[in-house]
Amino acid sequence: MPNFKTNSIAMPNFPVKFGDSEFLYQAVYQNEESLIRVKQKKEDFFIQIRKKDGGYLVKADKISRPPQVVFVQQALRDFRDLCGCKVEYSNIQPQKIRQKVKFGALKDINFFANDFLCEQEIWIEVGFGSGRHLLHQAKKHKDIQFIGLEIHKPSLEQVAKLCELQSVENVYLLDYDARIFLEFLKSNSVGKIFIHFPVPWDKKPHRRVISSEFIGESLRVLKVQGQLELRTDSQKYFDYSLEEFLKLNILNLHINKNRDLDISSKYEDRWRKQNKNIFDLTMVSEEISEVNQKIGIIKFEKIYDFANLQENFKNIVKNEEDYFLHIENIYEINENEGLLKISFGASEKNERVYVQFLKDKVSYFPNNILATKANQKAHNLLIDWLEEINR
């Protein structure tokens, strides 16, 4: 993660443009940490400043960091030079001249909520990692629109770059939890869902991709004869998944052991070298599913008084049966503007995001949030809390 350490920062007046970056504001949390909002071309994110060993560590903010690290590196360089920081330690030097152009395959959730009108059949890969399998399939099936879902930003960047270099045009890549994203897709629109070598999460089973809920959503989005293909080296994960699939009353399920595919992923190579068994579970959809309502993004309808919020702020966790809301921190931009850091959604698949309270607008940052059932309910809890404070 790009960062630098300095003993002093001569904070400028915001907003200010410097180099390739526009620094919009500073939001401060208890004199310990601050977030600087940076815009660069279409990228909009925070860099974070934390007190450390008598100085400051300046780095990308994890929640809002864009997948392409080059934007963060440039923002840190611009900020360092703008604030006259004497650098004690840095991993952003020397400056490499890299083109700062957003890769076309990288999309955000707004694109899917507003502009995604896909008439072609869709194939999904969940957790594509190095992208070997995803790119192989995309090149082989040019009439299919592929959507690669990944939560590991360096993989997103690397595969987006490969799409550019190899002129692969039928792939969209999205930094989003696949378990949430599936709810967004139209019923009967997907031909294949690949889940190859998912993290088994033996110690944190709530983080597993496969669950009966995920299988249900997969069946909804799959076309008739559409397939979900799970491939794993972990017999424990295979057994767990089989049990989850068998909870269904009617099921067309196939099992393979040590089947060869056209392409072997990076993880597969690793397990094969260790002579591990590879298990496949393939579910075939046999029924047309009910058409679902289009899921949009959640918007705030009102402006809230930030001063009031700050006065009444408490770290709050509200747990309901199938969703939760955790209001973690509050950051002040000025008396009337600021941010909340929150996590919310379904307990096993949550979103971490900021709520930005500006004079004329309240919004989620860095991206909008999909109005899935759990997100909408958690958002309503947040609204109730905001209304209560402002009463």
Ligand SMILES: C[S@@+](CC[C@H](N)C(=O)[O-])C[C@H]1O[C@@H](n2cnc3c(N)ncnc32)[C@H](O)[C@@H]1O
């Ligand atoms: C063990 S790697 C396998 C990568 C690749 N499929 C392969 O076979 O080489 C699992 C990948 O799934 C991603 N992942 C884990 N949970 C996810 C989720 N809920 N949504 C999207 N991606 C996820 C991880 O970031 C990781 O890159």
